[in-house]
Amino acid sequence: MNWLIKISGVQIFVFVFSGLFAQLVEVQATYNSVGDVDFIAYNNSQAPLFLNIDFADLENTTFNETLPYIKLVVPGFNTLFTLQREPGAEAPRFNYQIKYYRSNPFAIPDLDFPYLIPFEPGKKVTVFDVKSISGFWGSEEPGSWVATGFNVSPGQTIISSRNGTVVEVTGQSRNSNPESWYHTWNNSITILQPDGTLICYHGVEDKTDQLKTGQKVYAGKPIGTVLPNVSSLIVLIWQNRLNSKELRFIIPQFITEKEKTEILSSSREYKVIHPESVRGLEMTKREKRRYLR
Numbered sequence: 001m002n003w004l005i006k007i008s009g010v011q012i013f014v015f016v017f018s019g020l021f022a023q024l025v026e027v028q029a030t031y032n033s034v035g036d037v038d039f040i041a042y043n044n045s046q047a048p049l050f051l052n053i054d055f056a057d058l059e060n061t062t063f064n065e066t067l068p069y070i071k072l073v074v075p076g077f078n079t080l081f082t083l084q085r086e087p088g089a090e091a092p093r094f095n096y097q098i099k100y101y102r103s104n105p106f107a108i109p110d111l112d113f114p115y116l117i118p119f120e121p122g123k124k125v126t127v128f129d130v131k132s133i134s135g136f137w138g139s140e141e142p143g144s145w146v147a148t149g150f151n152v153s154p155g156q157t158i159i160s161s162r163n164g165t166v167v168e169v170t171g172q173s174r175n176s177n178p179e180s181w182y183h184t185w186n187n188s189i190t191i192l193q194p195d196g197t198l199i200c201y202h203g204v205e206d207k208t209d210q211l212k213t214g215q216k217v218y219a220g221k222p223i224g225t226v227l228p229n230v231s232s233l234i235v236l237i238w239q240n241r242l243n244s245k246e247l248r249f250i251i252p253q254f255i256t257e258k259e260k261t262e263i264l265s266s267s268r269e270y271k272v273i274h275p276e277s278v279r280g281l282e283m284t285k286r287e288k289r290r291y292l293r
Contacts, residue, residue: 024179025049025073027080027098037061037092039080043073045180046213047167048192050101052242053080061085061092068242070106075214102167102182104196105242114261115161115252116219116279117272118150118201118235124271126151127264130234136202137247138184145249148264150233156226158204158233159274161252163282164191166215167198169206189224191217193237194282197250202234203227218291220279 024045030038043049051071055063061083063069071080083092119125130147168182168190182190188202189211204224217223226233237250253261255278256270264270280288 025051025100027051027053029083029094031091032082035085035091037083037085037094039082041071041073041078041080043075043078046075048072048074048165048214050104050196050240051080052099052101052105053096054098055094055096057093057095058083059093060089061094068106070104070242072104099243101240103192103198103239105240107196107239109195109197109239109250111250112253112261113162113195114255114278114281116159116274117254117256117264117270118159118161118233119272120157120159121272121274124269126269127266128232129266133234133236136183136185136200136236142247142249145236145238145247146251147249148235148252148254150235152203152226152231152233154226154228154230157222158189158201158224158226160191160217160219160221160223161199161235161254162191162193162219164193164199164217166190166211166213166217167192168213169211171205187227187230191223197237197239200234200236200238202236203230203232218279218283218287219281220274221291 026042128149130149190200206224238247
């Protein structure tokens with residue numbers, strides 16, 4: 001959907017994406033006083049999103065940003081870029097398409113990154129082979145996926161495996177607009193990680209109601225507890241793919257011994273360790289002083 005608005009002699013082109021993330025993000029392209037075009041975005045949601053802008057046609061200007069153009073847009077106002085008019089040329093003319101993603105579709109995750117086993121240090125845990133993630137993606141299950149399953153006890157504390165930003169907390173039911181959902185699972189906590197991937201802990205609740213969308217969480221800190229009458233925790237890590245509806249799922253490497261990471265096996269029992277060196281990998285110096293005590 002496009003509009004052409006004229007205010008005080010200045011033409012303002014407004015494009016609002018009308019697909020999956022309708023009304024969550026608005027992109028505006030405005031001619032300024034010298035004839036250049038300033039692009040801005042307004043993220044109406046409470047969580048960061050990733051914006052992709054693709055120009056199909058450009059006249060009287062060039063696009064100097066890195067391609068493909070992917071920009072993290074935080075909640076609220078975001079400055080994007082300026083299309084500069086070529087010297088002596090008429091006003092820039094352009095056509096473009098925009099898409100939005102929940103995770104960074106252009107990120108290249110470190111597949112060897114050491115994740116913390118998401119339980120309190122000293123606990124012994126076992127895992128199981130996840131046979132299904134039914135209900136994660138509506139009535140359809142992704143064609144290719146991987147997940148880690150943990151055997152748990154009701155009320156057990158769940159710890160954040162990595163730093164990140166809370167993007168969704170769901171309870172027994174969902175009341176929000178489906179356009180804002182990250183998946184269709186209830187009783188889950190979903191976090192955007194620093195590398196642009198998403199991690200979901202399924203089978204947990206935030207009994208204290210402390211977690212809020214947009215809140216930062218830290219590796220090694222509690223995020224929730226296992227639900228009553230639940231015996232399993234499923235952990236999924238994934239990201240969107242650029243120009244594709246398919247998701248990319250990631251097998252995490254968990255820290256099992258000092259300076260050792262591995263993909264967890266259902267044939268073993270693991271003792272949980274949370275080395276400070278791992279917990280602090282994605283923390284600033286100030287955060288380390290505050291949270292590594």
